[in-house]
Amino acid sequence: MDPSGIIGIIGVVGQIGIASGKLGLNWKEAPDDVKAFMSELRGLSKILFEIQNKLIDNPEFVSAFEGKRSAVIANLATPSSSDDSAVLFTCKEELDGLLQKLESLSQGKLFGWRRMKAAFLNERLQKAVKDSQRRCQSWLTNMIAVDNAALLANTNIEVRSTRKEVRDQRQEEEKKRHLESKKRILDWITPIDFAAQQTDNLDRRQAGTGGWLLDSQEFQAWVENDRQTLFCPGLPGAGKTMLSSIVAEYLQDRFQTDETIGVAYVFCNYRRRDEQTSRNLLASLLKQLYQGLRGGFSDIETVYEGHASGKRPLSTEEIKHHLRSITTRYTKVFLVSDALDECRVEGENRDKFLSSILELRKIANVNCFATSRTNPEIANHFAHDHAIEIRAADDDVRAYLDGHISQLPSSVKKNKELQDDIKAMIVKAVQGMFLLAELQLKSLRGKRSAKAVKECLKKFSGGSDAYHNAYDEAMERIEGQLEDQVTLAKDALSWIICAKRPLTTEELQHALAVEKGSKSLDKDNIPELDDVVSACAGLVTIDEESRIIRLVHYTTQEYFERTAHRWLPDAQRLITFNLNVKDDEGFTPLIYAMAFENYDFVDFLLKFEDVTLNSAILDSSKTSIPGSIRTNSIDVNVQDDTGMTPLSHAVRMYQVKMAELLLASAVEQDQTQMVELLLRTNGIIVDSKNPEGRTSLSVAAGTNSLKILSLLVETGKVNVNSVDNFGWTPLHWAAEAGHEEIVSLLVETGHANPVTFDKNNETPLWTAIDSRRDGVARYLLCKGKVDACLHVRQKRLRRTPLDSAVKWLGLEHEITKLLRERMEVLAQNKAAEAGEGNQKERRETDSKT
Numbered sequence: 001m002d003p004s005g006i007i008g009i010i011g012v013v014g015q016i017g018i019a020s021g022k023l024g025l026n027w028k029e030a031p032d033d034v035k036a037f038m039s040e041l042r043g044l045s046k047i048l049f050e051i052q053n054k055l056i057d058n059p060e061f062v063s064a065f066e067g068k069r070s071a072v073i074a075n076l077a078t079p080s081s082s083d084d085s086a087v088l089f090t091c092k093e094e095l096d097g098l099l100q101k102l103e104s105l106s107q108g109k110l111f112g113w114r115r116m117k118a119a120f121l122n123e124r125l126q127k128a129v130k131d132s133q134r135r136c137q138s139w140l141t142n143m144i145a146v147d148n149a150a151l152l153a154n155t156n157i158e159v160r161s162t163r164k165e166v167r168d169q170r171q172e173e174e175k176k177r178h179l180e181s182k183k184r185i186l187d188w189i190t191p192i193d194f195a196a197q198q199t200d201n202l203d204r205r206q207a208g209t210g211g212w213l214l215d216s217q218e219f220q221a222w223v224e225n226d227r228q229t230l231f232c233p234g235l236p237g238a239g240k241t242m243l244s245s246i247v248a249e250y251l252q253d254r255f256q257t258d259e260t261i262g263v264a265y266v267f268c269n270y271r272r273r274d275e276q277t278s279r280n281l282l283a284s285l286l287k288q289l290y291q292g293l294r295g296g297f298s299d300i301e302t303v304y305e306g307h308a309s310g311k312r313p314l315s316t317e318e319i320k321h322h323l324r325s326i327t328t329r330y331t332k333v334f335l336v337s338d339a340l341d342e343c344r345v346e347g348e349n350r351d352k353f354l355s356s357i358l359e360l361r362k363i364a365n366v367n368c369f370a371t372s373r374t375n376p377e378i379a380n381h382f383a384h385d386h387a388i389e390i391r392a393a394d395d396d397v398r399a400y401l402d403g404h405i406s407q408l409p410s411s412v413k414k415n416k417e418l419q420d421d422i423k424a425m426i427v428k429a430v431q432g433m434f435l436l437a438e439l440q441l442k443s444l445r446g447k448r449s450a451k452a453v454k455e456c457l458k459k460f461s462g463g464s465d466a467y468h469n470a471y472d473e474a475m476e477r478i479e480g481q482l483e484d485q486v487t488l489a490k491d492a493l494s495w496i497i498c499a500k501r502p503l504t505t506e507e508l509q510h511a512l513a514v515e516k517g518s519k520s521l522d523k524d525n526i527p528e529l530d531d532v533v534s535a536c537a538g539l540v541t542i543d544e545e546s547r548i549i550r551l552v553h554y555t556t557q558e559y560f561e562r563t564a565h566r567w568l569p570d571a572q573r574l575i576t577f578n579l580n581v582k583d584d585e586g587f588t589p590l591i592y593a594m595a596f597e598n599y600d601f602v603d604f605l606l607k608f609e610d611v612t613l614n615s616a617i618l619d620s621s622k623t624s625i626p627g628s629i630r631t632n633s634i635d636v637n638v639q640d641d642t643g644m645t646p647l648s649h650a651v652r653m654y655q656v657k658m659a660e661l662l663l664a665s666a667v668e669q670d671q672t673q674m675v676e677l678l679l680r681t682n683g684i685i686v687d688s689k690n691p692e693g694r695t696s697l698s699v700a701a702g703t704n705s706l707k708i709l710s711l712l713v714e715t716g717k718v719n720v721n722s723v724d725n726f727g728w729t730p731l732h733w734a735a736e737a738g739h740e741e742i743v744s745l746l747v748e749t750g751h752a753n754p755v756t757f758d759k760n761n762e763t764p765l766w767t768a769i770d771s772r773r774d775g776v777a778r779y780l781l782c783k784g785k786v787d788a789c790l791h792v793r794q795k796r797l798r799r800t801p802l803d804s805a806v807k808w809l810g811l812e813h814e815i816t817k818l819l820r821e822r823m824e825v826l827a828q829n830k831a832a833e834a835g836e837g838n839q840k841e842r843r844e845t846d847s848k849t
Contacts, residue, residue: 037126091128185304186291189314190283192275197267200543201245206403209239209396210246218388222369223251226332227361229368231382233375234390236555237435237467240371241267243390244338247369251334262327264288265336268343270554271502276344278352279316285335285357286323299325306760306770311726312736317772320356327364335360340372342554354381391432398423400434404441411450418450422457429460435553439470442538446477471559475567477537488512488527489535494571496540497560502548505529687717693724694733701742702733709742713750720750727758728767735764735780738773743780754786761793769804769815777805777815781822 213219213232222230234240248265255261264285268276290300300322303314314322327333335357343350358381360366371390372378401423405412412418422444430436440460447453459473478489495511496503503511512532513525532549533540539556542549551557564571687695697718700709712718721729731752734742743764746752754764765786768776780786786801793800799807802823805816 033121037121040126040130091131093128097122097125181301182291185301186287188304188307189287189290189300189319190280192280192284192287194265194267194284196546197543198245198248198265199545201242201267202249203544205242205246206396206400208399209393210243212393212395213243213388213390214246214250216388218386219247222367222386223254225367226365227367229358229361229370229382229385231379231385231387232369232371232390233373233379233387234371235433236373237433237553238390239392239396239434240390241338242434244336244369244371248336251336259292259294260331262289262292262330262333263336264292264333266338268337268339268341269502270342270557271499271550273342273344274500277347278344278349278356279319281337281343281353282316282319282323282356283314286319286326289323289326289330289333293326293329315771323356324360324363327360327366330364332365332367333360335366335368337368337370339554340370340378341375350378351381354378392430392434392437394427397427397430397434397437400437401426401441408441408444409447409453411448412444412453415450418453422453425457425460429466431466433466435555436466436470438552439467439474439538443470443473443477445538467555468559471539471556471563474537474539475563478535478539481535485531485535488532489537490568490571492532492536493539493560494568496549496551497557497564497568498571502550505542505547505549508532508549687719687722689722689724693726695719695722695724695730698722698724698728698730698733701730701739701746702737704737704739704742706739706741706745709745710749713745718750720746720752721756723756723758727760729753729756729758729764731756731764732758732767735768735773735776736771738768738771738776740775740779743776747783754780763801765801766804769801770808772808774815778818781815781818 219230222228232240232243244265244267248263251263255263265288266276266281266284268281286300303318303322307314337353337357340350340354343353354370357366357368361368370382405419405422408422412422422441426437426440429440444453444456447456459469479486481489491512492508495508509526509529509532512527513522515522515525529542529549533542539552540549541552551560560568687697689695690699695718697709697712697720700712713720720731723729729752731743731746731754734746747754757763762770763786765777765780767773768780802816802819805813805819809816
């Protein structure tokens with residue numbers, strides 16, 4: 001439909017009205033048939049005006065179809081091919097003819113309707129107007145209907161799209177919340193994470209190494225079959241840790257699309273023995289398997305909530321229970337355990353860890369891969385399992401040498417024959433010890449000529465003394481450097497060897513920057529890492545992912561433990577700081593802090609036995625050296641030259657707050673004599689709380705200090721029902737620790753309330769059940785102390801104590817049976833009381849009647 005035709009007709013109709021007025025025609029007196037015609041003409045004009053005003057000239061209509069197809073707009077844009085336009089054109093011509101006739105007559109005298117009637121009733125004119133009105137009405141109705149349908153469809157699409165966006169956003173937010181929640185649970189299970197070490201190991205891998213193991217029939221049989229164990233003993237430095245990383249990567253890559261198969265790994269490390277207990281290693285396996293479950297693991301999530309949202313750690317038994325449970329959620333689980341010989345032996349940690357993971361094969365489809373030095377005790381655990389000895393394959397050694405020989409001097413890089421001699425000699429000398437190849441190659445770096453290289457090659461040896469000889473050679477190279485380089489290397493080695501845990505590069509740099517006599521860290525004295533590593537002649541390496549600087553191997557630590565007196569005689573003196581050392585006046589740091597009322601520093605000293613200080617630093621805020629150096633513990637009874645102790649200074653200076661700090665420290669360290677002295681201090685608040693909201697009584701209850709707890713209760717100044725930040729009372733802490741005597745003392749002598757609820761609505765009975773403290777639970781039940789809470793439910797899990805006992809202890813456990821019996825007795829008593837009440841009510845009713 002042509003927009004210009006529409007506009008033209010509207011204009012002509014208006015002009016016809018004007019011309020009729022000039023002729024003096026009164027429309028009220030017009031004949032009926034003329035009125036009927038004019039009504040149709042006005043109807044046509046109205047329709048066209050609507051099209052013009054609401055469609056053609058309306059920007060809102062056009063914008064409503066922006067980016068969409070409109071039948072109206074499309075039809076108006078193609079007038080030349082439209083039948084509607086032809087109808088309008090004919091109508092316009094007929095109306096133009098009427099207008100011309102009216103305008104020609106308007107030049108003379110006025111006319112009446114009798115003479116003018118024929119002009120309006122022209123048959124062709126009437127037909128053109130009727131056709132145009134009918135066609136326009138039909139066109140408008142149809143086109144609007146089409147556009148309405150289109151708009152409705154587009155609106156529906158947009159609504160659906162909006163709903164999808166909202167749904168996707170909600171799902172994304174829910175996914176984010178789930179990931180955040182899962183991360184909190186993962187960190188709660190254990191902060192130990194072996195992923196960084198795995199990445200560092202693989203970054204150092206020479207391409208192609210380890211293929212001999214992966215391709216072996218024994219290894220492939222271990223992968224394919226169920227409930228299998230493959231034990232891989234090997235010489236020190238044979239490459240066991242690297243192969244463990246290669247195995248873990250192989251398994252993850254091979255089964256990465258199969259969510260039903262789990263892979264977890266641990267790397268035992270002699271430098272992390274304190275933290276790598278059996279509990280923590282098992283917790284790390286649990287953490288990795290939980291992380292691998294896409295759908296989550298409701299059991300561990302429920303326990304997390306039940307442990308005050310992660311404020312209480314998992315016990316060893318809980319970890320083992322959930323590890324057994326989670327392995328059954330997979331169709332198959334692969335566990336890789338490296339360097340078992342470096343696992344902590346004290347407390348039977350290694351045996352407990354090995355027994356726990358090997359027992360998993362009885363209840364789930366678990367395959368175990370383990371490496372170790374040759375060790376009879378470890379080997380006994382794998383006496384009936386398949387074994388492959390780990391040795392550095394000659395091809396792997398050659399691949400390593402090919403990849404690193406470019407680091408040697410130009411005299412080697414330009415001499416192909418000499419390169420071949422070097423590779424042949426090292427491959428022959430290492431005898432399956434990969435580390436030895438690395439050490440021997442590094443020993444050639446500083447040689448200035450081909451002759452010097454050949455002389456060095458003659459000294460290469462294998463056998464049991466190979467490492468010792470290689471390390472001796474390295475130390476001789478260190479001592480042959482400039483004096484400052486020798487000092488830098490020996491100081492760095494001293495810190496690394498004597499630190500209780502691995503140091504980060506920044507920590508070591510800061511430690512090396514502090515000089516004797518300085519009181520703060522001078523940033524201009526921080527050495528460059530490259531200089532440190534270079535000075536150490538290949539004996540230290542940096543793990544890029546974790547930024548840990550360490551000795552190249554466990555054997556290096558063993559070497560220095562045997563030879564430190566020879567190479568590093570001042571190592572301990574360099575890094576050890578005796579916090580109890582006295583100055584000329586007999587003052588220790590603690591006495592100074594007490595005397596000068598330095599509350600924060602007293603708190604700092606009392607909290608840490610192993611502190612962030614070396615002899616030159618007292619301002620811990622100015623260095624990042626960790627709490628990792630072997631130090632002497634704080635002696636709170638040390639005397640100055642006048643015989644005064646820290647407590648004496650606190651009393652003399654009326655420092656009650658200091659005395660309260662000493663009291664808290666004495667309670668934690670179970671120093672009964674000190675507690676007795678402190679309790680005599682005038683004005684001391686025995687019930688003061690630490691940052692966790694715990695009083696000295698609460699701490700004593702959790703540490704089995706029966707004598708100290710008695711002293712505190714006897715003062716009459718303690719609140720036996722004090723609540724800490726978790727909602728726990730001293731009785732909660734005693735119940736968790738399983739101290740029956742302390743529980744009895746608190747209840748019988750201290751009149752502690754055994755029916756106190758923490759923030760999760762749990763009483764000490766719940767705590768005892770959840771912690772498997774049978775003795776405490778038995779005492780509370782048999783003494784009838786907890787009847788009032790037996791039907792109470794937890795806030796989150798809605799469990800009663802009986803529900804918890806069934807879940808954690810089992811139906812046949814003594815505590816479960818005691819709980820059930822006690823609840824039955826209570827139910828019977830309640831029924832009897834109800835019966836007596838009903839009888840009394842009937843008697844009263846009868847008497848009234």
